[in-house]
Amino acid sequence: MPQKIFAPWDDPQEKPLIRFQNVTKRFGDFTAIDSIDLDIYAREFFALLGPSGCGKTTLMRMLAGFETPSSGTILLAGQDIAPVAPNQRAVNMMFQSYALFPHLSVWDNIAFGLRREKRPKDQVAARVEEMLKLTRLTKFARRKPHQISGGQRQRVALARSLAKAPKLLLLDEPLGALDKKLREETQFELMDIQEKTGTTFVIVTHDQEEAMTVASRVAVMDEGKLMQIATPDRIYEAPNSVYVADFIGDVNIIEGKAHQVGELVQLDWAEGQPALAARTDKNLGLAQTCYLAIRPEKVSISADRPGGANALQGEIIDIAYLGNLSTYHVKLPTGHVIKAQQANTRRISRRPFTWEDKVWVSWTETAAVVLDQ
Template sequence: MNQDTSGNAFAPWNDASEKPLITFKNVTKKFGEFVAISDLNLDIYAREFFALLGPSGCGKTTLMRMLAGFETPTSGVIELAGQDIAAIPPNKREVNMMFQSYALFPHLNIWDNIAFGLRREKMPKDQMEARVEEMLRLTKMEKFARRKPHQVSGGQRQRVALARSLAKAPKLLLLDEPLGALDAKLRQDTQFELMDIQESTGTTFVIVTHDQEEAMTVASRVAVMDHGKLVQVDTPDVIYETPNSVYVADFIGDVNIIEGTAEANGESVSLTWAEGQPALIGSANQPISKVASAAMAIRPEKIAISSKKPTDRTNVLQGKVLDIAYLGNISTYHVQLDNGTVIKAQIANTRRIARRNFTWKDPVWLSWTDTAGIVLAV
């Protein structure tokens, strides 16, 4: 996570004295009868790398297009640095947008692509040249300045588009699925480059993505969206470890969802879920009524798998190995319980596998602690 100049963790959203850079106040956006954004309130702070995450059609792109000025709210107010931006046209906002397609000019070389917006603003020649060179250095594209876009790789074109977007020093840079066209390895490398560039420029980035791993990697905070509403806005670790709903738990990362009825018992919550199976004990980050319809969300990496029944774990279930997925760094075991429920458990592969401890059809015990599973109201 970002650091501020004093070396503390960057978290202006926890400081009541900090004023947000962007504020959405009761913003609704309708297209005819369809409600794309519904009465949304959100604050985004200067120097944040903020991610809007959700499935197709959840409203994240509409939110970004309103920030850019390509759409106007049906009702509500959007403020940038305390100013209502409704009446400000897109080209007059201190906002730049980087599209998934990069939208580079094929007939111009990379230097001229980056300089394009500065020329249109009639920036003095010496300032413009210094700014373009600075952007080339920032994106490590100095050696390619005289090449045309088709003469460099997809990842390099992505960097050129980023350099051009940052050249005008916007207060806010919007990134619409910026890494969607890159292959998996390059996308991962580019995510870290984006983070470095964002931190070194101090520009506020807002990224739209449906890729949960990307959002969790790059963002200081993530807004998980569904049907035009914000379901949870928090730091990646909080969203992963303590989701506020089954929707968020299921959308972010791999998870087992076990449904049943819950009863609060002091600090912990007991989930009765299947005949012949022991009740499961977990924690809750929201009040659970005496007997409530609920579900436990438990991450596969928090579940231990063993050939003998453990005696030091609160939650213990028995089953048989149904399937094994070897993913290099981890192996995922699908274990079927006596009642037919399948639970996923993950083990890190810390050394080369000569032979597995467990194989298909083996009887095994699954176990986890009383704080590993989160119980959520359904």
């Protein structure tokens, strides 16, 4: 039997675990969160993504109870959480700094919250052992935080956060202190642990790759507003604005005036240059300003003029070699720079193009996303 795809947000019968209803948060004259509506479902790994100061941490702190909304309601499992004290919520928060007790062993750090609840000793011991196993820390149980690596400390903080079996775990830039390789490994560990425990995770990050890797859905934020909420593939392939397209991954943006016939848009974008063609389901006004967003991996590069609609000639001014990929920066006569990406499939294959080569860049009518904002 095929496995059911996890997409509770597409099921009108599903009730969200968390619901933000018209939530605004002001600090004096500054609006950190601007009338946000947002639903997050049980068992989701949800990412809040955006640049520093966009409001993502404020949103998380309101869930944890460290901030209260200036207006609007936050519901957790159908209940308004405003009157509930932070330590009474079925919510736990894991901080960027991990905030471990340096004088306590790994075992005692994990047990700390359980002991404060005056749970029976055998119950505490069983739960700590379970968490040590889950986070693969059993053999480090007697060590102090300074005797283990950064990645292991991160797992201790996670084990401690999960020990009390919260409905919701909030992770504030949890992998920020780890180096790139370890961060990538830990992302998969986090996903694995989230799946095993079935806990709803909400992660705050400014690292787009991280959000795209771990999350079931991503909310892209800017200046206290939600710009787009969708699955990672939708955010990447079908961004709803230039801001989202530009924030996630690498992209070429070309501005112009639209002339639409049915699904086909002709874009007048530069004097003396042929119009560019793209397919869209949007209805654009005549000569309306719009934008084409084309990912570099969808742009082909060739020495000879290719057939098809969108073919432009330019000169290579830069090459970024990234091991598995090469990105060519091609400057057009108009001054626009188009990035084209090629996979390096052969080992030490002779690069077909080099600096100052005259080349053609091209893409299909369906490769570009047409955006009107």
